[in-house]
Amino acid sequence: TLLLGVVILVTIFYQIYNFLFGKPCPNFPNGPPRLPFVGSYLFMLMINSKHLHLAALKLGEFYKTKILGMYLSNFPTVVLNDYDDVKEMYNRTDFDGRPDLMLARLREPSFNKRGIFFADGPDWHTQRRFFLRNLRDYGFGRRFNELEIEAHHELSNWIDMLKYGAKYEHENEIIDKNGCALVPHLFLIPSPNIFLQVLFLERFARNENQAALYETSKNVLKFFRYSDDYGTIVSIVPWIRHIFPKLSKYNILRETAMDSYDFIKKLVDRHAENYDENIQNSFIDLYLKEAQKHEPVNEETRFSYQYDQLVSGCLDFFIPASAGSPMQMAFMVRRLLQYPHVMTKIQNEIDEVVGNGRLPGLDDRINLPYTEAFIRETMRIDTMVASGLAHTALKDTQLHGYDIPKGTIFMSTLYQIHLQESVWGDPLNFRPERFLDERTGKLCLSKDKSLPFGAGKRLCAGETHARNSIFLIMSALLQNFTLQVPDDVKKFDFDSVITGINRSPPDFRVKLVAR
Numbered sequence: 001t002l003l004l005g006v007v008i009l010v011t012i013f014y015q016i017y018n019f020l021f022g023k024p025c026p027n028f029p030n031g032p033p034r035l036p037f038v039g040s041y042l043f044m045l046m047i048n049s050k051h052l053h054l055a056a057l058k059l060g061e062f063y064k065t066k067i068l069g070m071y072l073s074n075f076p077t078v079v080l081n082d083y084d085d086v087k088e089m090y091n092r093t094d095f096d097g098r099p100d101l102m103l104a105r106l107r108e109p110s111f112n113k114r115g116i117f118f119a120d121g122p123d124w125h126t127q128r129r130f131f132l133r134n135l136r137d138y139g140f141g142r143r144f145n146e147l148e149i150e151a152h153h154e155l156s157n158w159i160d161m162l163k164y165g166a167k168y169e170h171e172n173e174i175i176d177k178n179g180c181a182l183v184p185h186l187f188l189i190p191s192p193n194i195f196l197q198v199l200f201l202e203r204f205a206r207n208e209n210q211a212a213l214y215e216t217s218k219n220v221l222k223f224f225r226y227s228d229d230y231g232t233i234v235s236i237v238p239w240i241r242h243i244f245p246k247l248s249k250y251n252i253l254r255e256t257a258m259d260s261y262d263f264i265k266k267l268v269d270r271h272a273e274n275y276d277e278n279i280q281n282s283f284i285d286l287y288l289k290e291a292q293k294h295e296p297v298n299e300e301t302r303f304s305y306q307y308d309q310l311v312s313g314c315l316d317f318f319i320p321a322s323a324g325s326p327m328q329m330a331f332m333v334r335r336l337l338q339y340p341h342v343m344t345k346i347q348n349e350i351d352e353v354v355g356n357g358r359l360p361g362l363d364d365r366i367n368l369p370y371t372e373a374f375i376r377e378t379m380r381i382d383t384m385v386a387s388g389l390a391h392t393a394l395k396d397t398q399l400h401g402y403d404i405p406k407g408t409i410f411m412s413t414l415y416q417i418h419l420q421e422s423v424w425g426d427p428l429n430f431r432p433e434r435f436l437d438e439r440t441g442k443l444c445l446s447k448d449k450s451l452p453f454g455a456g457k458r459l460c461a462g463e464t465h466a467r468n469s470i471f472l473i474m475s476a477l478l479q480n481f482t483l484q485v486p487d488d489v490k491k492f493d494f495d496s497v498i499t500g501i502n503r504s505p506p507d508f509r510v511k512l513v514a515r
Contacts, residue, residue, distance in 0.1 A: 096456070
């Protein structure tokens, strides 16, 4: 009896030890222990709950590795903290999967796995190809004169608001009577409105109805800031939302997600009501026509050309334009306030190439290398998606000698690789010139090793559109205004950062002085 008790006790302790310190396979990367329900996530929260990418770096230092093994809930996870490892992972199709996260599902009314950015498999491939191929016809991801004309109309109205003040109630929050603008709210209308022109061939005119777009963009901003780059506790322990809906942030995440979904759905509904199969006036018409050729697949994780997939797909492209790009441009404004000589160089370049008789266009981009270099340098040093978007291994494979089981989640600390000394030399030095050819002064793309949009087949589908719209918005802003710290701000905060899914500065004000 005593021997049996000892055996049982040893077995229990062995099982506990194996659970806490065991690996999914013997040759898996080293990392922190696993706890019930949460895996290693609790250790990250204990190290740095506000900036999980920094917690991952601390763990990598502790275990003396750039390839960190851990668990998120019960899922084996690898965190990559080195440029070469991240680049290899991005470019291998073995790792093109997406984890099934509650943070992605709660964006859809029935919690189905829909959309483009967080889906995988043959459905994802088919939908992504259709969206990109047909959105290109309306200017997405390429030069398109009609879209650029509409973008300039949008930016002209925006500049008028900034120069002459608010005309509508919602604009009072963006620009005050002293000419000080709230950032990133400054960009929450022009950035998504330009994309809506692509999607629906129309945008919100400058009137009181534009408030709906502004409020939705604010809610997307809130969603980004209240979540985190590892999916929040709602993704790690999904059932916790039923017990602690407020404490787990589920309530605010669901509320803001549904607001943006409903906003896009209303626009899609309006176009669908006027659908005529003989006339294709927009991308929505093309999708609805294609949908008639396919049987709907009403499953939780499978989808075809069906209405909820159309809405979620449109939403996936709208969300980065509504708050993602504005968050990145907020970093740019803050860098310009920190380095006024950089702003002067950009303005001199714009004055010389474009003048002040028209807005800068995409044709000018090649002749504005310093402006473009500034944008790229900000995207590098102020990495917006600090841990990248999660990937998963689609099969049992290997990476740098480690065995990787199928289903392993991969996180890539883009924040770290954009500050990696072996790649950049002087990574903490804000120096747009690093992307210019020393002899000609032209932009040298081969020098840009940054990965703000990822790489490989999972490269952000909106990269070209985002780069184009950010260039148009920032160059128009600097052509027309000089940016200054407001007179009533005694000490400007150049360092604070909010880390959610994306990183951004806390809200701040900037004084716009017309040129």
